[in-house]
Amino acid sequence: MIHRRAILILALSVLSHAQSANKVPAAATEKATLTLHLLLHPIGEESYEVVHGENLVTMNTAFEYSDRGRKRTVTATLRMKPDFSPLALEVQSKNSPTSTTVNSVEVGAATAMVREDESHREVPLPPSYFVGFGYTPASVQMMMMRYWRAHGQPSNLPILRANPAADTAPAQIRLVGHDSLKINGNTLPLSRYTVANIVFGREILWLDQQGQLAGLMNFAGGLPLEAVRKEYEPALSQLVASGVAQEMKDLRELEQLVPPEMTGSFAIAGATFVDGTGHAPVADSVVIIRDGRIAASGPRNQVTIPRGMKVVNASGQTLLPGLWEMHIHYSGIEFGPALLAAGITTARDCGGEFEFLTTIRDAIEKHHGLGPRLLLAGLVDSSGPDAFGAVSADTPEEGRAVVARYKAAGFQQIKLYTLLKPDVVKAISEEAHRLGMTVTGHVPSALNAITGVEAGMDQINHLGFVTPVLRTPSENKNGRNDSPIDLDSEQARKAIQFFQQHHTVIDPTASWGEMAGHSKDVDISSFEPGIANAPYTVASKFLSLGSPATESERFHARMAESRTIVGALHKAGIPIVAGSDTGLIGYGLHRELELYVQAGMTPMEAIQTATIVAARAMNLADDSGSLEPGKRADLILVNGNPLENISDIRKVSRVVANGRLYDSAKLWKSVGFRP
Numbered sequence: 001m002i003h004r005r006a007i008l009i010l011a012l013s014v015l016s017h018a019q020s021a022n023k024v025p026a027a028a029t030e031k032a033t034l035t036l037h038l039l040l041h042p043i044g045e046e047s048y049e050v051v052h053g054e055n056l057v058t059m060n061t062a063f064e065y066s067d068r069g070r071k072r073t074v075t076a077t078l079r080m081k082p083d084f085s086p087l088a089l090e091v092q093s094k095n096s097p098t099s100t101t102v103n104s105v106e107v108g109a110a111t112a113m114v115r116e117d118e119s120h121r122e123v124p125l126p127p128s129y130f131v132g133f134g135y136t137p138a139s140v141q142m143m144m145m146r147y148w149r150a151h152g153q154p155s156n157l158p159i160l161r162a163n164p165a166a167d168t169a170p171a172q173i174r175l176v177g178h179d180s181l182k183i184n185g186n187t188l189p190l191s192r193y194t195v196a197n198i199v200f201g202r203e204i205l206w207l208d209q210q211g212q213l214a215g216l217m218n219f220a221g222g223l224p225l226e227a228v229r230k231e232y233e234p235a236l237s238q239l240v241a242s243g244v245a246q247e248m249k250d251l252r253e254l255e256q257l258v259p260p261e262m263t264g265s266f267a268i269a270g271a272t273f274v275d276g277t278g279h280a281p282v283a284d285s286v287v288i289i290r291d292g293r294i295a296a297s298g299p300r301n302q303v304t305i306p307r308g309m310k311v312v313n314a315s316g317q318t319l320l321p322g323l324w325e326m327h328i329h330y331s332g333i334e335f336g337p338a339l340l341a342a343g344i345t346t347a348r349d350c351g352g353e354f355e356f357l358t359t360i361r362d363a364i365e366k367h368h369g370l371g372p373r374l375l376l377a378g379l380v381d382s383s384g385p386d387a388f389g390a391v392s393a394d395t396p397e398e399g400r401a402v403v404a405r406y407k408a409a410g411f412q413q414i415k416l417y418t419l420l421k422p423d424v425v426k427a428i429s430e431e432a433h434r435l436g437m438t439v440t441g442h443v444p445s446a447l448n449a450i451t452g453v454e455a456g457m458d459q460i461n462h463l464g465f466v467t468p469v470l471r472t473p474s475e476n477k478n479g480r481n482d483s484p485i486d487l488d489s490e491q492a493r494k495a496i497q498f499f500q501q502h503h504t505v506i507d508p509t510a511s512w513g514e515m516a517g518h519s520k521d522v523d524i525s526s527f528e529p530g531i532a533n534a535p536y537t538v539a540s541k542f543l544s545l546g547s548p549a550t551e552s553e554r555f556h557a558r559m560a561e562s563r564t565i566v567g568a569l570h571k572a573g574i575p576i577v578a579g580s581d582t583g584l585i586g587y588g589l590h591r592e593l594e595l596y597v598q599a600g601m602t603p604m605e606a607i608q609t610a611t612i613v614a615a616r617a618m619n620l621a622d623d624s625g626s627l628e629p630g631k632r633a634d635l636i637l638v639n640g641n642p643l644e645n646i647s648d649i650r651k652v653s654r655v656v657a658n659g660r661l662y663d664s665a666k667l668w669k670s671v672g673f674r675p
Contacts, residue, residue, distance in 0.1 A: 028052045032212065034138055035233050036065050037226040039379070040240070040353055040390035043067055046227060048139035057082060061137040068418070069386045076137050084147040089131040089140070105131040105160055116162035117544060129158045130171070134540075135198050135218055138227040141205065142213035145193070148173050149211070159198070163543075165536040169672070172196040176249070179206065179242050181214075181235040188232070190214050192242065194250065200537045200585075201334035201671070202250055204243045217243040219332035222541065222582045224353050244356050248363060251333040255370045258337060258670045260660035262312065265290045267305045268656075270315035271637060273297060276611045276626035278604065281643065287319065289633045292659030296629055312661065317653060318641050320607065321627050322346065322634030324614035325372070325589050326507050327461060327579025333360065334671040335585060336371025341667035341675075342586025343652040345634035346614075346624065347372045348579070350440070350461060351379035351389060351415050358409050372657060373634075375618055377440055378406035380428065381417035388417045396427030403431040412618060415461070416441030422455060429456020438619070440505075450495065453502050459617065461579075463508035463562055469495045470565065485561060487568050496572050505575045505617045510562050511591040512581040515542060517558065521549035530587030530650070535672035542584060567600035577617050578610040590650045603646040633659040 030050040036043050044065025051058045061076040076091040090104045103116045112123045116133060128151050130144045148157055156170040174194050181188040189209060194202040199218055206214040214232055217239065218225040228236055266289055273285030275297070286303040288295040296303050305311060322345025328335070330349045339347055349357055357376055363369035380402050383392035393399040403414055414432045416425060416439060425447065429439045433456065440459035443452040449460060449469045460466060467485065470492040474483045486492060499506070514527060524531045524542060531539055547555060570576050578596070580588025589610060596606040615625025624632045635656045640648030652664045665675035 030212065032139075033230045034063075034213070034227045035230055036063065036138075037228070037236075038065075038067055039224055039351070039388065040226065040236070041387060043385075045230075046137055046139060048137070048142075050143075052082070055082065056080070056087075057084065059139060059143060061139045063137055066385060068388050074137060076140060078131070078140055078143060080143065080147075083150050084143060085151075086129075086131045086143075086147070091133055091137070103133045107131075112160050114160050114162045119162040121162045121164065123160050126158050128152075128154045129160055131160050132198070133161070135203065135216075135225070138213060138216045141195070141198065141203075141216065142207075142211075144171070145173070145205065145207060145213075146211055161536075161540075163536065163540065165539065169197040169536045171198060176246060177242075179238070181232060181238055183232065183235050188214075188235075192246065194246065197535075197537055200535065200541075201332040204246050206239065206242075215239045219243070219247060219356065222331060223329055224331050224356070240353070240355055244359050247333050247356065248359065251336070251360070251363060251369055254333060254337060254670055258370065258662060258666050260662055261654075262310055262661040263659060265295075265306075266310040266312065266661070268312045268314050268319060268635075268637070269300060269305065270313055271317045271319035272641065273627070274318060274320045274604075274607075274643065275628060276321040276608060277628070278608075281318075284315075285319065287627065287635070289656065289659055292633050294627060294629050294631050294633050294635075297627060312637075312654070314637050314654075316639075318638045318643070318648070319627070320636050320638060320642070321611040321625060322372075322636055322655065322657065323589060323607075323610045323649075324348070324577070324625070325579060326577040326610070326614050326617070327509050327581050329582055330357065330360065330374060333371070336360075336364070336369070337667040337670045338585045338673065339372050340370070340655050340657055340662060341652065341664045341673070342589060343636035343638070343649070343655050343664070344586060344589060345372050345636070345655065345657045346375065348375045348377060348413075348614075348618070350377050350579075350581075351417075354378075354391070354409070361410070368658070368660065373632075375413075375620075376406075376409075376411040377413035377415040378402070378409075378411040379415045379417060379441075380420070382419035382421065382424070384419065387419055393420065393424050393428065396423055399424045399428040400431040403428055403435065403437065407432075407435045407437060411437070413438050413440050413459075416444060416452075416457065418442050418445050420444040420446070422446050422451075425452070425455045425457075432456075450498055453499070453504050457504070459505040459507070459577075461507055461509065462581075463506065463510060463513070463565060466495075466499075466506060466569075467561075467565060485565065487564065492568075496568065496574070499569070499574050500572050503575065505577055506569060507577045507579040508562065508566050509579055509581045509583075509592070510559075510566060510595045511588050512583045513562060514559055514591070514595070515583050515588070516545050517555055518546050519549050519552040519555040520546045521552050522546075522555070528584055528587060528591055530584055530590070533587075533668070533674040534584060537672070538585065563595060563599040566596060570596075570599070570601055570605070575613050575617055576609050577614045578606075587650070590647075593649055594646055597646045603643050606646055607642060607649070 034046040046063030048061040057080040059078045064073045073094040079087040158170040177192040179190045190206040193205045196202045204217040216227045268287045273282040287297045325344045325347040361374040364371045379389040381387040438458040443465040578592045593606040612625040615621040637654040639651040642649040668675045
């Protein structure tokens with residue numbers, strides 16, 4: 001009897017501690033609404049209700065958002081024990097009027113059945129665990145945090161998923177600081193946490209003193225997302241500033257994991273030297289690097305290595321200029337090591353969050369932060385619920401003011417987006433050119449690629465904005481012009497001649513089109529072997545993409561057409577620059593170059609789209625893009641010869657970024673990739 005009473009007292013004590021830790025009384029109901037943001041632009045809301053019963057805690061969640069007009073609705077029900085141990089989770093996602101997915105977890109005595117997308121798995125229950133399917137709904141993560149706090153704050157918290165690969169990447173939660181929000185004269189204390197392995201990299205999450213979610217900031221999921229409790233919305237800028245500062249702290253931790261192996265003055269000897277200008281390769285070469293610049297290069301018998309200088313033995317390897325990724329959305333500090341590992345030493349961001357981008361750019365350039373040199377294209381769209389990003393211009397005057405702000409912050413370009421009006425595009429372009437900037441972007445829907453260039457666009461993102469002006473006008477019964485492109489037609493010849501005369505730069509992002517649109521009967525690894533090396537949080541995103549297998553013929557026809565058009569544009573002398581958009585980090589650029597070779601470029605010409613041609617497009621060819629004395633020491637060592645087999649570009653062994661040499665394998669490992 002005494003023994004049973006002691007057990008009861010102990011159980012009540014544990015429950016009391018769990019409730020106290022999260023400041024949520026039993027038999028209570030909580031309700032709250034979160035505002036969802038994409039690139040700091042509000043796109044929807046998430047509402048939740050938590051009911052605390054005597055033996056069961058139930059949370060019902062619903063959120064709806066519209067991303068540039070594409071609507072998505074998600075509902076979820078999470079059932080838990082009073083100590084927040086999960087019992088069941090069901091998440092229904094309506095991605096379109098005809099597409100609904102249901103993912104679920106049912107927890108038994110010793111195992112849990114997880115059903116996710118088209119997979120299912122019975123998972124043995126570890127000592128501690130939680131449930132969820134990525135970063136949404138945010139309120140599920142709030143309950144994960146309560147579980148973690150009530151169960152001893154385990155250093156690793158497995159999240160039960162259908163894919164066994166998830167077992168290798170448990171969530172890692174850390175209390176990293178405290179913030180005080182100032183709202184309407186009141187001070188609200190918050191605890192700040194980082195959460196790794198929900199998405200690629202680390203989220204930043206804030207809880208108030210009652211254990212309720214105040215905000216969540218996701219820098220590394222492809223495009224930055226934020227969820228902020230509605231009453232704290234006026235303090236969004238305070239949370240952003242705190243989140244960016246936390247990202248910089250996390251960056252310094254990464255830098256300690258992967259310090260440069262050489263800096264200052266050193267030599268690279270023995271490699272086959274490819275300078276990127278088109279000159280013949282030089283066997284058994286020597287390159288001297290001093291203080292971030294190339295001091296000398298040439299055959300070993302013509303370049304003397306100073307006595308005592310450190311030497312990298314690169315025999316059997318190919319030495320090339322560092323690669324340029326010309327279409328990235330740099331969403332988190334983890335992008336830096338991954339891009340460097342792939343040999344990318346310069347990256348152009350094509351639309352992100354102002355404060356994060358300028359801060360990380362300056363950390364890299366001014367303080368040797370871990371990442372490629374960042375060039376920034378400032379995103380601007382019209383205002384409204386379907387806009388993209390937080391920077392808008394509805395009048396020519398507003399457009400000119402946006403350009404001035406970006407110029408003052410050191411952006412190289414303006415990136416136009418879909419909803420801009422023609423007179424605003426013209427004003428933005430004229431002001432950008434007056435200030436020495438160039439204009440790139442999506443062709444606004446009120447224009448086409450021809451009229452967009454006439455209005456001042458210097459560059460065009462995505463081949464899909466070019467193809468319509470190559471097609472002979474024709475409509476099918478759905479009102480679309482999807483007739484095959486005849487490159488010998490007068491329509492196509494005139495359009496290509498127009499781009500040629502205007503020196504229009506095009507980044508096709510063909511690899512992203514392949515990744516996002518591949519039919520489900522095509523194994524991703526058949527065209528993107530890098531997927532096998534990616535951490536689960538990255539790979540899972542891409543494994544969920546694709547069109548139905550019934551679209552296979554259309555997919556292959558579309559890719560063949562893309563290759564044909566890229567080849568024709570290149571043959572006409574139109575500058576092509578390589579970029580992968582939100583494709584597989586690092587590897588997406590490699591795939592882009594492979595597709596260019598399939599389109600008819602030589603391997604050297606394909607490499608130049610990601611080196612000297614890109615540098616010229618950004619008006620930086622005097623400083624970078626090729627391996628010549630006086631230029632930035634941005635270069636890569638590759639095991640193999642990409643001039644013979646373009647796929648050897650995937651075999652980067654070492655990278656030198658601004659004169660700092662890193663081991664590629666160590667860079668990959670630092671952010672969860674397998675080398």
